[in-house]
Amino acid sequence: MITAGAALVENFHTPAKFTDHYRVMNAEPRQSSYPSARPGSQGRAGAARPRRVLTAWQKRVISGVILLHLVGVVAGPLAAPPSSELFSKLWDKMQWYVEPMFLNHGYRFFGPDPGHSHLVEWEVELPDGSTLKGDFPNLNDQQPRLFYHRHFMLSERLQAFPDTRQSPGALWMAGAIGGLSTEGGLIDLPGDPAINALARSYARHLYHKHGAKRVRLTLVRHLIPEPDWVVRDGMKLNDPELYRRWPLAEYTEADALADAGTDAAQQGLVSVPLPELELPPVAAPEEVRP
């Protein structure tokens, strides 16, 4: 008796067509025993436990779940802006499933265009008057590479949330043609309070981490040079001409007090008068960059 295990070996050792291998390995389970069975096990099919067979109703239920899941899988990329009203409604209907299952992705890797990258420079003013400076991402500070990339994504997110009715490239274009207002000291990205909220969140993190008195953030856009500039003119990728800077956010004690009030309110402590903010002890500056 030639079992499928033997058939596999025949096919493996016989330079037959590639499709033969596939056919053997994907044979109907009822027609062939286990194709990758080990030597000596070919005659023991009866020793294996009986295979559970799904009933028609079980298959129908599982099929329904599969269909629902696949709709959820495509709902994310279809609803990523720019999207139609139809796909937006699809997203609304599927949100209950897509978000908990972490399927809310557009899958637009390096799309629509590989853009300029963004960095954040920070300056922390300590209570003793000294300052700390740094930036992220920074390969010298953040290793291994994955840890660096986590910080890189933080800074990249500052350009990753365009207005919902705006194409992803539009914001990039707005930056490219200098359409971003820097009046008032803060970058003003069109119709996107999320950017400011994120920037404020980053500043708040640095404020508490360093026990600071004031934190200032600067958004740095690192432009991609033309090939000729690099190949013909010898320009380096870190040439200062390729960097553009905008003030991004500022976080002070007043902001911290306001946030403390918000936190207390969220915890149901609003009836208690807010105490004066007690700053954490000032850590000795470990690194001061010029």
Next chain:
Amino acid sequence: MNFVTQYFRDLYEGAVRGWDRFWFAATDPATYCLIRVLAGSMLLYTHAVWTLGLLDFFGPHSWVSKEALDALGANGTQIWQKAFSYLWWISDSPTLLWITHGLALVVFVMLTVGWHSRVVSVLGFIIAASYCNRSPASIFGLDQINCLLAMYLMVGPSGACYSVDRWLEKRRWRKEHGDEPLPPVEPSVGANLGIRLIQVHMCIMYLFAGLGKLAGTTWWNGTAFWGAVANLEYQSIDVTWLGGYPLLVNVLTHVTVLWELSYWALVWPRLTRPIVIALAVPLHLGIAFFLGMITFGTAMLFGNLAFVSPWIVRAVIDRRSLRLPEPPAERIEPQRGGKRRKGKSAGTPVAS
């Protein structure tokens, strides 16, 4: 009208049969289990790296505050409104955070080695999704593919082989049956479902990656590849010399888009599948080594493994299974067109 009715009847019956065969055929879980080992390792590494900035990313004053997430949810996209993360419950307590993080790493170790695989595969997905949902501003493609694989490892018996579970099963069998060999791992509908879901999801992912690129200018004018390699923040190996070869940059750009757009169609036919999967290797290794995303590039290759047949996995990993008795005589010397080819065994290698 009769033939029209017949056409739709055939269409319906064919679709039902095809659907049934595609999703509900039992398969060898070898590929599925190999993906568990590799994806588990990647999940373990990914979360081990979170250790370096646990409080920075998930602590009381993390990079992304609750208010910032609320703002993200309020900007019309409603992206994180229903996203679950148990880390929100403990983010104010560094001690609890460290304890649960340690437990999470233990879960990923167990997933990788396949110990209590059914339970830890579910826990693994909940943990991975929770980390991503808690700090969505610091995630990228790696986290998407990590969670994708973790999600589908919940579906089938991911610890059926290459696992501690299997080793323990062998030990129990020996105690009960002595020297009688343990029956081979059963073909599994669950493993097939898991593999099929990974395959379909990979197709959807590449399709939208390709479609997303069509909305850009540089993927059409052929310069996008330059935009990627000339980005200093991504760059890990300098290949800006490519700028001196614009046609090569064009070719690499267009091949990337064409490959992504055609993946969902060409990866299914038996004859084109090896080519499509083979092209995934340089593409993702290029991302890994030139664009500084080794983890992402490697994880995408793990996802592509779903298209590798179990017999290939068995051939590579279970080398013993190839040492079988001599093939039957009638297969050793194939006669084609009445001619016997020259050379030893006429092109039929003998098992060594």
